[in-house]
Structure formats: structure tokens, C-alpha cells
Amino acid sequence: MTVVQIIALAAVAVGGGAVALVRDPLRLTLLLGIYGMTLVFLFFSFQAPDVALSEIVVGSIGLPVIVLATLRKLADQERAHETDRDAGD
């Protein structure tokens, strides 16, 4: 195992742990993107450039866009719910 591969594995371990520990969804989404980039580095260092290429886009744009849109919608709904309740009182 080369030094680059060991660094990549360590980065993935740290990134994965951080993703599991952070509770705030918004911060989590950004962290997930960074974790995706460490995975790209891992795949590339283990000579799987095809997988690395897919992971760049899926991890840094594909997934975050969907999660951020969902968070946005949830926040909107909560706000609408509150105004409805205030209007009803």
C-alpha cells in the first residue's frame, strides 16, 4: 500500500466519522460534499478513475442539490404551518 492510499483511507475515515457525528442537516449536506471528494481521492488512488469520475458529480452536485431542495421545502412548510396556526388563533 502506498502512502497516497493510506492518506486517502485516513481522509475517508475522518470524513465518514464527521458525517456521522454532525447533527445539523444543512452543515451535514456541505460535509457530505466534502466527504464525497475524499471518496473521489480514494477511488483515484486505488486506480479506479471511472468510479472517481462518477463520484465527483454524484457526490458534489447530484446528492447535495436534492438534499438542499428538500431541506428548503421542509423549512417553507414549517413556516406556512406556523402562519396558518397564527391566523387561526
Next chain:
Amino acid sequence: MRPTGTPVTRRARLTLFALAGPGLAAVLVIGLRGLPAFGDYHAVYGLVVTGVALSMRHATDLVTAVNFDLRAFDTLGEEYILFASVLGVTLLLRVMREEDEEYSVARHDMYGSSDAVRMLALLLVPLMVALGIYLVIHGQLTPGGGFQGGIVLAAAPAAIMLAGRYVEVKALAPTWAVEATEAIGAAGYALLGLGGLVFASVYLRNFLPAGNAGQLLSAGFMPLNSIAVGLEVMGAFLVAWTAFLDQALLIRRRRRGNQ
């Protein structure tokens, strides 16, 4: 709506973990001890692919050779998994009866992005389109292929969206066009398989000349498969993203008073 029933206490969780943790650790240790050494390769499949892909199929990227020729039928299944899941997403995120879609709203919430972000998006869009097309058509030569190229192509409109022009993205790539792209890609791959059935008597078998290894038009029908998958993946990601972003940016629940 609040969940009912008593919540799980921290004590109960820890007890459960104390019981399950050592068991999991034991299974992991036993499993890891049985693994071959790092870098040891025992399987035959990889060796066969290495021998066959270049000599018989004239493809220099083995992953593409596996995905789009040697194991093309699996890719058909994967492609339709993506197709079906995107179908499910659009079905779940459709505009509901008590909701309004505000297409007329030109100034949605992300409208006011900074000049730097908009400049960056302007630079990124042509680069992404070029890289995406390159990845799709060079699949059989260098790392990449239909899937990777397709998502890069789908990310180009996403950059316009980041620049705060989501409504313009909808005008530039209307839903019917994106859906048609996805459908053409999915159907195209299946039809290329039929070509194999007609010209080589086996579904999804290569029926085009292999050409000279290393040239753009080589490796039989791999480039065509790659283009079909590229269109499908680009369409699928755009359909899924716009379904989510419509929900987040354009679709609002009707106010109670307006009903």
C-alpha cells in the same frame, strides 16, 4: 404529527449496544481475517477481460468494455433501474391539488446570487458541456463513458441554476425536452440490443466492426451504447433535479384564505 409511544431511553440503547457490539466486532474480525492480502487478486474474470477487451474488442478502457459490451445486458438493467426510480420521483413530487406552481414568478428566492457566482457559472457551463461530450464519446478509449459524461452534462444546467436563473433553466430545457432525452436514451440502448439480435443473432452482442484500437470510431457498438446511456443519464438527473427544485422554489401551498 407527533410520534406516539414511550421514547427509547439512553439506558436501553446502551444496553442493546453492549449486547450487539461485541457480536458485530467478532463477526468483523473473523471476516477480515479471511480476506486475501492487500493487492492479492484471485479472480479469473479480470484476467479474462484484460485479455479479451483489447485483442477482440479493440477497446482501451476496460471498464467501458465490460459495461457496454462484455456485460452489456447488466447495464440495460441498471439503466432501467435509474429510469424507474426517476419515474417514481416525478410521481411522488407532482403538483398536488392544494398546491400552486408559480411559473410566473421570475424572481424566485435564489434570484439574487452574487456577480462572482454568476461569472463562475458562465465559465463553468461551456467547460462542463465540453467535458461531458468528451467523456461520452471517448468512453471506449479513456476513463469515463456514458454515465460519467451524462452527469457532467446534467451538471451544466445546474450551474445556471446556481447563478440564480432557475426559471431560465426551465425555459432553456423545458420538461418535455428533458423527458424526451431520457426516453430516447433508454429506448436507444434497448434498440441497440435489438440490433445485436438482428445482425449477430444475440441480444446486445456487438454487430459493428471493431476498427483500429485507439481511434474515436472503434470498439464496435460501444460508442453508440455510450451515447445512449449518456442521454438517458443526463435526462434522468435533470428530471429528478427539476422535480426537487420545482418543489423547493416554485410550488407553494395555497393559502387557506384563497380556497
